[in-house]
Amino acid sequence: MIVLLVLAGGLGAAARFAVDGAVRARRAGDLPWGTLVVNVTGSFLLGLLTGLVLAGAGDAWRLVLGTGFCGGFTTFSTAAVDTVHLARRGALRAAAANLGGNLVLTLLAAALGLRLAALL
Template sequence: MIVLLTLAGGAGAAARYVLDGEVRARRPSQFPWGILLVNVLGSLLLGFLTGLVLTGADPRWALVLGTGFCGGFTTFSTAVTDTVRLARGGSVRLAAGNLLGNLAATVTAAAFGLGLAVLL
């Protein structure tokens, strides 16, 4: 189980790096769109996995994919660092948008994922 968690965490971190890089390359912006997307997708997946476990799925897969992959994939510490960077750079509105956007979008995505899994 520890090996699977480790591999899943590494895969999640690699996926975050690739996705964030692709978003930055395609949409150059001061706003960290890539990290926002990563956090929303990770929250959606984590909500979905939680819903699957609540409806009887094997919790070991949720542990590996939720804790391992999503733990490596999502990065709320980077979202906070980006928020501070924006604020210190004088972009207070973008900083507030990043902070509130991450909060609202990730909670909504997690709830949607949970609901989707329960409906299946």
């Protein structure tokens, strides 16, 4: 189980790197869109997974995919650091948008994932 957890975490981190890079290549500006996309997507996946585990899927799925993959994929610490960098540069509106966007959109995405799991 430990090996699966570690592998899933590594895959999550690699996926984060790929998604963040792809988004940054297509979207310029002050806001760190790549981090936002990663966190919203990861929150949706974790909400979906949580809903499936609550409905009876094995707890091993929660550990490997939730803790491993989603833990390696999402990066709320980077979102916090990005927000501080924006604020220190004087881009207060962008900092507030980044902070609020990450908070609101990730919660909505997790709720959507839970809801979708309930329908399955």
